Amino acid sequence: MTQIKKAVILAAGLGSRLRPHTDLMPKSLVAVHGTPILFNALRNLEAVGVEDVTIVVGYRKDAIQYACGLRFGNLDITYVESSVFDRTGSAYSLWLAREALLQGDTYLLEGDVLFELDALRCLNLGDAQNVTAVAPFDSMMEGSAVVLADNGYIAEFRMKQTAADLASGSPQLFKTMNLIRLSGTDLRSKIVPYLDEIVGAGAVKSYTEELFARLIERHGLRLAAARCDDLKWYEIDSEADLRIAESIFADRIERGAEGGVLARLQEGAR
Template structure:
């Protein structure tokens, strides 16, 4: 383990439409879709609070009032603030990140997306890394699609690729690793590299860009040295469509949610 302090803050991107998960998202945002009765975002906040994170900024958009009502201003000892996107239906995740730029300016920060279930061991590996800036990754297998990275010999992110499929992992000699969409950034990297590049990207009009495109640009320009934290054989699921949810519930048991289920507030229906 390292003596690096747990970041005080986390930024969670939770503004999207979740259109591929309809009809489950017809009346709720994707982060409130449950696994064994526990909403994805509830589980993530539970993990962050248990790890010692003190403040979470959640970027909300689609059905934002459902998230704000469900969680309010506190989750245990974790203080919650919200950034609201009024253009969530025509912007990408980089724009959501840009809306949270004040939180990113405040110091070391975790960044995650609100549609990912991850067991505590995934977060522990991110937090225990000796590197300043890290991305949680896992080998890209036949069940996966979406953003992926290639790694150099020293396990730093070399290239970020969008819209990868199982067929892409079979081409060439370079191994692909799926991004789990859980990152840790140092205050210096945020202020000197990530935020200036993000601001330039959005102000140039690229409001539909994804966060992965920002990271790809920074990696290509060698402005961000992003270490890969390998999470092979750990349990995590990115829930984009109903088959993802079904696979998660096949491979998980209610015990995998730990005591997150017991911290639910039953008076607030989702």
């Protein structure tokens, strides 16, 4: 399988559910055991051979640009700014990064997911061109979920799921981890054109889950699921999520030398 050299990270949102942590910095820079969520993602991308990363920024964009710079380890960083981050969804942020998407095979990440390296490696197993990491949907989760077909591809997206949707007899639900591998062919022929279509129609509040649901249902996109049942990860949207992530990664998160950067960011924001 082709080695992917590019990635896009969506990190423009307000992170209002994570206040007061996000009063002074964007959600992607909130730290778990001293490591910002975004730094963990960048280090993992570097480890799987990525060379160029485009980060879509909005809320507290200067903090991300200061923390990551134009080069992070061996990664070249490019920033795309959303000036309407407070009234648009993640699909609009993805549309803003369309020039990067058109350059070829790409990893797509949300900037609020803490995950271990093997989750990215799982995206490169098998022959599928488009792959998303998934894990079983459990009673602590909420939001979008997917149902898998027997062949391992996503058959259906279901929005606004909760523990109540895990009833006996229903299809097993899986939570998408917002770590996706996308082929350059489908980015050019299906994904970016559909982004152009929905943004042109004014649907700027759509989320990426809605985007992929429609692409699968209406445009024939094939999106395989890489099951990461035994891997450590968590999507951090709230204070409760942050506490859970701290528990999950108590002994598994790689420590970096970013403490000084965080301290300067926090001091400068006061």
